[in-house]
Amino acid sequence: MVGMDRVSFLLELHRYGVEMISIKSEELASDVENA
Numbered sequence: 001m002v003g004m005d006r007v008s009f010l011l012e013l014h015r016y017g018v019e020m021i022s023i024k025s026e027e028l029a030s031d032v033e034n035a
Contacts, residue, residue, distance in 0.1 A: 004012070013020055023031075 010020055
């Protein structure tokens with residue numbers, strides 16, 4: 001993945017079974033409330 005731009009790298013993560021972000025729904029809801 002050397003030479004790959006950041007956006008392409010992030011979009012390709014799913015091919016390797018890697019999540020772009022790992023956050024629990026409760027944590028996300030809390031973050032939205034506090035934003």
